[in-house]
Each structure stands twice: as C-alpha cells, then as structure tokens.
Amino acid sequence: MKLGLQLGYWSAQPPLGVPEMLVAAEESGFDSVFTAESWGSDAYTPLAWWGATTETLRLGTAVAQLSARPPTTLAMAALTLDHLSGGRHIIGLGVSGPQVVEGWYGQSFGKPLARTREYVRIVRDVLAREGAVVSDGPHYPLPRREGEGVTGLGKPLKPITHPLRADIPIWLGAEGPKNVAQTAEIADGWLAIFYTPRLAGMYDEWLDEGFARPGARRSRADFEISATVQCVITDDVAAAIDRYRPSTALYVGGMGAAEKNFHADLYRRMGYGQAVDDIGRLFRSGRKEEALAAVPDEMVRETMLVGTADEVREQIGLWEAAGVTTLMVTARDVQTVRALGELV
Structure with a gap:
C-alpha cells in the first residue's frame, strides 16, 4: 500500500500550509502528491x-x-513537467460532467467514452514521438480539414521537445461500469472516488472485463488503483462525519443535475438510493441545511478512514485487501500526514 497526498482544487483562496505538508509527506514516505481542477x-x-x-x-x-x-x-504540459521533475509525472485525466463541460468550457459532452479513448491515444502518440501526430477524429481531428474558418493549411506535426519518458503513466478517473472497464483496458491506473471496500467485488467485475479485452494495456498485476479518501484520526468520529457531511451533500445534490449526476449514480449503486433522492430534491430547492441533515452517517463514513490510530490502521488493511494500491488522502495538516506515514 502506497500513500498519496491529494491537495485537490482550490476553493475561494489557495490552501494554507502546503509546503509544510509536502515536507512531511516526503519525510513520512509518501509516494505521490496530486492536484485537481x-x-x-x-x-x-x-x-x-x-x-x-x-x-x-x-x-x-x-x-x-x-x-x-x-x-x-x-x-505538452505533461512532457514539460516530466522533464522538470526528472520523470516523476503521472497524467490523471477525467471527463468531468456535462454541467462543467458545456457550462464552463462551452464544449459538447456527448460520447465521453469515445472521447476519452481518442484523447488518450493522441496523448500517447505525442509522447511516443514516432512520427507526426495525426487523428481521423471524430472528436479531435488532426490536422483539422473542415469546419467554419478552417483554412485547410494545417500540417501534421510531432513535438519539437523529445519527451523524457514515452510511457508517462496515464490514470483515468471513472465511476460507472463502462468507464471503469475502459480504464482497465487503455490506462495504467484507475483514480477512484467515493470508493468503498464493501463493493470491491463489483469493481473487480468491471475491471476484469477491461483486462480481458484484446489489446488491453495492463493486467491486474501491474495496474494501479488509487482511491481518494478523507482521513481523520480522532476519538470523535461523529464530529469527523459532520465535518465531511457537507461535501457528500454537495457532490450528491449540487454537482450535476437531476437528469445526470455521476456521483449520485455511484451512491445509488452503494444502496443509498432513497437518501440520494432526498438530498438532491432538498439541495436543488435551496434547502441546503435540510439536505445536510438527510445525509446518513454511514453514507459519509464508509468512504472515509476515520477513528483512532488503531481503527484507521485496521481500515487501511481492508482497503488494501480490496485491491487498492494507493490511498490518495485528503489530509489537511502536517500531524495527520505524519501519523499516516507511521500507520502505512
């Protein structure tokens, strides 16, 4: 079992204390650090x-x-960072959801699986640098030959800079069965969110389907499963659950729409269908305090590591036995980082 530090994306302001946490992470034997957007x-x-x-x-x-x-x-960003870090970069990719893709980036969300497959193939072609990078599309045609404003003068190119590693690992964020299976087929690792060891058998079925496909890139033996998990070492479990209850309510009720919310779908698979319906209805109607109250304790707790040091150590063993190779912890203080280093 390896440890990763998930710094996440920023809220209103940049997080405090990151340099100190990074020092503690390296000194405590952490394997990796991640950022998000x-x-x-x-x-x-x-x-x-x-x-x-x-x-x-x-x-x-x-x-x-x-x-x-x-x-x-x-x-380009990946090969640049990989050079600057001496070969330490991991490319973690995800499609996000239609609310962000169409509302923030102004792009179409359709066919996320096909877009991901084509995207990953082009990234690998750039890093391989075996020739000019071309793609028939349909999502990322290179060179672009048609469309409004297209001159037709596009030229197939290969990167000027020679990548330090042609095989920078690509890990994919995935939540549903088809996406997880494709991840096992084309990627080097799976970035799992809201993971629960209780459903490890279901996840294994999805992963095994991908590993069994012709041309699969990896097998279970050399595939990484990195699960994001909140970790609180405490005697007051109830307070820790309350601390993360708003996050669960936000992702289930406020991220996405009633018609399409991948996080809500994931919690439905966990068996929290009625709670998901209640949280979503209350959240979307502006009754956020009631939405928080509708989140069951266990719905928060089973995707966390929480309890005394001995209890957290026991929980880590369950996650490792379920097949998780890296715990990507969202610790936010030096003390927790160092404590985790001692437990793993």
Missing part, C-alpha cells in the same frame, strides 16, 4: 510550483479535465 484553479500550475520543492514524490493530476485542453496541449 474544477472551474477555478487549474491542476498543472500548482503541481509544478509545489512540485519544484520536492525530490521524491511523484507528481500527478487527479484529475485534469479533458475539455480544459486539447490532447496535444495536455501532452
């Missing part, structure tokens, strides 16, 4: 800035949103 701070700038102060941590995005950058732009 939603519709505020981006993933790559903080990763490069903070990563410059590290020596051993792998530097990952969890996740960089597909619609934020064309695949060639993402590949």
